[in-house]
Amino acid sequence: MTILVWDYLQEYEKERGDILDAVQQVFSSGQLVFGKSMRGFEEEFAAYHGVSHCVGVDNGTNAIKLGLQALGVGRGDEVITVSNTAAPTVVAIDAIGAIPVFVDVREDDYLMDVGQVEAAITPRTKCVLPVHLYGQCVDMEPLKALCARHGLVVLEDCAQSHGARYNGLLAGTMGDAAAYSFYPTKVLGAYGDGGATITSDSVVERRLRRLRYYGMEDRYYVVETPGHNSRLDDVQAEILRRKLRRLDAYIAGRRAVAERYAEGLGDTGLVLPTVNQSNNHVYYLYVVRHLRRDDILEALKAYDIVLNVSYRWPVHTMSGFAHLDQEAGSLPVTEKLADEIFSLPMYPSLSPDAQDKVIDALRQVLAAL
Structure with missing residues (x-):
């Protein structure tokens, strides 16, 4: 699957x-x-x-x-x-x-x-x-x-x-x-x-x-x-x-998925999402960080897990916005994140079994790095 x-x-x-x-x-x-x-x-x-x-x-x-x-x-x-x-x-x-x-x-x-x-x-x-x-x-x-x-x-x-x-x-x-x-x-x-x-x-x-x-x-x-x-x-x-009418239930489902990730991945070396004290996070995406992001994404394919990056290319680096003359290095945090962040599966209907498969695969991949 x-x-x-x-x-x-x-x-x-x-x-x-x-x-x-x-x-x-x-x-x-x-x-x-x-x-x-x-x-x-x-x-x-x-x-x-x-x-x-x-x-x-x-x-x-x-x-x-x-x-x-x-x-x-x-x-x-x-x-x-x-x-x-x-x-x-x-x-x-x-x-x-x-x-x-x-x-x-x-x-x-x-x-x-x-x-x-x-x-x-x-x-x-x-x-x-x-x-x-x-x-x-x-x-x-x-x-x-x-x-x-x-x-x-x-x-x-x-x-x-x-x-x-x-x-x-x-x-x-x-x-x-x-x-x-x-x-x-x-x-x-x-x-x-x-x-x-x-x-x-x-x-x-x-x-x-x-x-x-x-x-x-x-x-x-x-x-x-x-x-x-x-x-x-x-x-x-x-x-x-x-x-x-179901929006609040969808949000509750996403938060439950986020809690399961936090429990299963908290000791792995992944940088997990930070929730500000003033915020109630609804987890549209569950974005994590690692210095070897691309190696992790490639390794997960062997487990039939396909993830993505939001966002791999900051807007100011795109050729379509070259006319803005924004120099590379001008947004150092944004550019650093683009090399490290990736998104785990996140939707309310994600089954516990599927989520456990993601957690177990990530733990194995990270341990092998």
Whole structure:
């Protein structure tokens, strides 16, 4: 049996009746786009977070892109973020003509080093985009205070942090707006692409609704301002609506897997995830470190265990962002982590037997190094 870093088939077998009923409900409703399911999910996702508005979109990248535009970020504006993230975070910034400005991450939790942000601010800085990476939140209290002093807007990237908390506050509720991905691997994942941006600012919400629908507002084919076609379709919305009711259970399952890893691997020499005292980690990924990462990954293939690295190539080192002129070595912690981190299988339906196989294989491989 091959063990993958992520698999949905066991979860699907358990939830198949509900998932197929969701599809049937939408298909028989007579409205496949902008229907009751999408409106219902928007209302319920906003309510889960205790915010006023949720605007469903077609994917997480556009959730960031439209979020930035709705907050007034545009061409030539600088957006401070991190390079240790999935490329779409930066792709979205670049897509609107804004300029990504990178700060390094902390070595213990791999999150934005808030202490470096102020030095990165220039007269062109408009926004800070903290990435709540791997399932826990950036240190938001000092970041919010800093942004308030400098008049900067904050867009939270919550693609990996559904249900995570910082000092009791849900990820996505601490900035001016927050962007989510519902890609199938996520803590709250669809059966295809999907995304959303949430806010309690009614002006931002109105802009978001225009932007996702060509720039139209009240009348079809009357464009108020140029926009996009970025709608969340009702099939995915209804599936997400059903799965949202199970989100806390999914998180509990992920935490149980994380506890089993901590017990089984705590004495092996792997650097296991650090959970900040202020955070409730939801373990979108279980990221560990070792100096001989690549040797470990290669050796695990003999055990039919296939893992991945999130992320092997920091965004600032990618050829597609060479125009940013970010020198190698400028983000030393990020670049060091890229050579050492890798992700263990992490999903709520991962069986104890499969997890024990991963733990036993890792112990054998590490002992042989």
